[in-house]
Amino acid sequence: MKRLPRAAAVLAAATALLSTTSVPALAAPPVVERATYTNAVSKSFADTFADPSLIRGLDGWWYAYGTSDPLREGETTPAEIPVARSHDLATWDYVGTVFNDANRPSWAAGGAGLWAPDIRYVDGEYRLYYVVTNTTQPGVNDSAIGVATAPTPAGPWTDSGAPVVAPRPGGNGAAGDDFLWTFDPSAVTDGGRQYLFYGSYYGGIYVSELAADGRTTTGTPTQVAIDNKFEGAYVVKHGGYWYLFASTADCCAGPTTGYSVQVGRSKKITGPYVDAQGTSLTASRTGGTPVLNQNGNRWVGAGHNAVATDLAGRDWIVYHAIDRTDPYLNGISGINERPMLIDRLDWVDGWPAVRAGRGPSAGEQQGPATGGRWSTDLATGVPARWRTTGPWLRRSEEQAGGFVRSNGRATVLSGRVGSSARVEADLRSDGPSYGLTLRSGSTTVRAVVDPGVGRLRLQEQRGGRTVDSSTTRLPAGFTAADWHAVALQVRDGRAEATITHARLGDPVASTTLKVRRAATVDRAGAFADGAAVDVDNLSALPVAKPVTKLAPTPVPKRLDRSASDSFSGDRLRAGWSWVRQDDQASVTGGALRWPTEAADLNGPGGNAGVLLRDPGKGDWAIETKVSIDLGTDDVRNYQQAGIVAYADDDSFVRLSHVAIWNTRQTEFGHEQRYAGSPEGVLHAGTIAGPPAATTWLRITHRVDPANGEHELRGWTSRDGRTWVKGGVWTLPAGSDLKVGLVSHGGAGATARFDWFRLYR
Incomplete structure (x- = not known):
């Protein structure tokens, strides 16, 4: 992986013909308990919809926002941050664009791209952060982060008028085009404070605190991920940790795109973030636990994600990927076609994994829980099947559509839900306390938002008497008169209450409580302790059953000694052969020692030596233990050593420990015709x-039995016991594969291979 050229990374922009669309009189979304879907979910309105961001609006619809590109094959004019909406996260309709000639940021240069939107709802307004690739200030490729605001997810959008994060000069300050890549914003709430993550390969990823209005940053930025490995940050809180999702590798290399998502976690939002091996995301030998990588089906280059939670409490990841059979929008030198995909995000032993580690889905899938019998947007008042006490009044406004308002003490309650339940709603109050409730027989669990004392309380009551409770402070500046999403969940004897701005995994406040296990939740809903409490988008569903184990990935384990080599003695065992023999490689001291060649396999002029043997037919695994003196931190491009599965110089995969600028990474490279x-x-x-x-x-x-392709997956380990599963590359059916070792990418280092093993 080589650094992407900055000039080539900027899209040739044109004035969008599409206009910002406002939909003031939306119909209520249809009630769908769980739809099925087949990726890509954006196919109904766009062939490409890169860098997706997602939110559920107060009107009950889900909205998605993407990078500015032409939407369909054959089109050439970019839709400047396109917007789509869905009632079930499976079926999407086009809404329009965020920007047009009338509201395009005045500080964006005429040829600038508008990229990587991140949508939030904070303090009564929708905020959309985005990248401007070139500003009107002197300089070239001086990228910056902007923000636009709107009263509804569909607009109309008003830009703030200036960058939130201004262009940042690089190390060569005198050069007119040397600016750090100020890309890929992700805004996050931590209690009452707002933060913005941003950055990319050139410069790394940083986090800065935002001013209360979200339009400027304050204080000194903190680096949370190293340069030359990560971009596309997205941050959520889960189980007491903050998780930094970040994409890695080249986003846009057609059918050989290896973009993927890795993660680190931290107790503090400002880091340090470490992976499951305890390795920091800022270390030169760079950490990162894979969350999403390709699995050998049609989808490659899966990355730049966002995360949202459905009404049953299950998380879902939205991202873009490339269909390797149709990788380009307009010609092979044009824009990579990156539609939007969605898949289940599981949490296993404290770490996220897409579909229990299976990666992107290609067939029909069960979709998110987005509705059902006990789900209502309250657009026409409280449905007859819901039980109410006290008076509720119908109200409507542009932002939320229809909702109900209490006129004194009141409740709105569902019927029977199940043995575990999650109830949530958008709530606000002009003064009285309010919240959510779950009742099972004589036991009731209540989440109480009490603006008067500034507390979120979680209570277990029996016979109307509180027997246990937990409490947490609401952050300073919490405004109960603004809409907030409140959720109450009870499962396996544990209750959790959470307040967020918009269900995006960044809580304003949360608390938990051990409670009595319920046989059946027979009532769930919202309550008001006085007049002028507003309720919208109320749902009560059984809690999603968590996935607790990763899907197994078979690994051959029977050592074939006849096809392996311990590198004892002073020569290679029989069975090895060379492509371009390197006489510097020698067996000595119980290892194969091989100085890195000033050569490479990449491209049509591949000239590096390759040491090979025949693996035979069927399933197999090859392994090696390699030490290479690459050091850390300094720039040493691109010395590397590792293993290879090789058909010829233009058809191979290669897994190496490699120096990439100041980082040291394990790259699983691929070349194909x-x-x-x-x-x-x-x-x-x-x-x-x-x-x-x-x-x-x-x-x-x-070998894939359906098409005969060779599927090859890369794995790495720091100790020989705990293995990290990487992505899959394919080589054509009928390829005559050999396997072996390589050591190349530039002179100046020496690889020591302790052994080579083949398993069946």
Whole structure:
């Protein structure tokens, strides 16, 4: 993976013909308990919809926002931050664009791209953060972060008039185009404070605190992820940790795109973030636990994600990916076609994994829980099947559509839900306390938002008497008169109450309580302790059953000694052969020692040596233990050593510990022929787990019975026991594969291979 050229990264912009669309009189979304879907979910309105961001609006609809690109094949004019909406997260309709000629940011240069939107709802307004690739200030490629606000998710949008994060000069301050990549904003609430994550490969990822109005940053930025590995930050809180999702590798290399998502976590929002191995995301031997990577089906380059929670409490990840059979929008040198996908996000042993580690889905899937019998947007008042006490009045406004308002003490309650339940609603108050309730027989669990004393209380009551409770302070500046999403969930004897701005995993306040296990929740809903409490988008559903184990990934375990080599003695065992023999490689001291060659395999002129042997037929795995003196922190492009599965110089996969600028990574590279490519071949890579001074590398192989393709997955380990599963590359059916070792990318380092093993 080489640094992406900044000039080539800026889209040629044109004035959008589409206009910002406001939908003031939305119909209520249909009630759908759980729809099925097949990726890509954006196919109904767009062929490409990159860098998606997602929110559920106060009107009950879900909205998605994407990077500015032409939406369909054959089109050439970018839709400047396109917007779509859905009632079930499975079926989407086009709404319009955020920007047009009338409201385009005045501080954006005429040729600037508007990229990577991040949508939030804070303090009564929708805020959309986005990238401007070039400003009107002197300089070239001086990217910056902007923000626009709107009363509704569909607009109309008003830009703030100036950058939130201004262009940041790089290390070569005198150069007119040397600016750090100020890309990929992600705004996050931590209690009563707002933060903004931003950055990319050139410069790294930083977090800054935002002013209360979200339009400027304050204080000194903190770096949370190293440069030359990560971009596309997205941050959520789960189980007491903040999780920093970030994308890695090249986003846009056609069918060889290896973009993927990795994660680190921290107790503090400002870090430090470490992966499941305890390796920091700012270390030179860079950490990162894979969350989403390709699995051998049609989808490659899956990355730049957002996360949202459905009405049953299950998390879902939205992201873009590339169909390797249709990778470009307009010609092979044009825009990579990156539609929007959605899949289940599981949490196993404290770490996220897409579909229990299976990766992007290609067939029909069960969709999110977005409605059902006990779900209502209250647009026409309280439905007859809901039980009410006290008076509720129908109200409406542009932002929320229809909702109900209490006229004294009042409740609105569902019927029977199940043995575990989650109730949530958008709530606000002009003074009285309010909240949510779950009742099972004589036991009631209540989440009480009490603006008068500034507390969120979680109570367990029996026979009307409180027997246990927990409490937390509402943050300073909490305004009960603004809409907030409140959720109350009870499962397996544990209750949790959470207040967020918009269900995006960044709580304003939360608290938990151990409670009596319920047989059946027979009432769930919202309550008001006085007049002028507003309720909207009320739902009560059984809690989603969590996934507790990762899906198994078979790894051959029977050592084939005849196809392996311990590198004892002074020569290679029989069975090895060379492509371009390197006489500097030697077996000595119980290892194969191989100085890195000033050569490479990439491109049509591949000239590096490759040491190979025949793995035979069927499923197999190859492994090696390699030490290479790459050091840390300094720039040493692109010395590397590792293992390879090789058909020929233009068809191979290679897993190496490699120096990429100041970082050290494990890159699983891929080269394939591609008709029409200027070089005749395409090559890129995806990233596996963190390396160490000594790193264990593995490639597993199977043949897809449906199409005969060779599926090859990369794995890495820092200790030879705990393995990190990486992504899958495919090689064409019928390829005659050999396997072996490489050591190249530039002179100046020496690789020591302790052994080579083949398992069946």
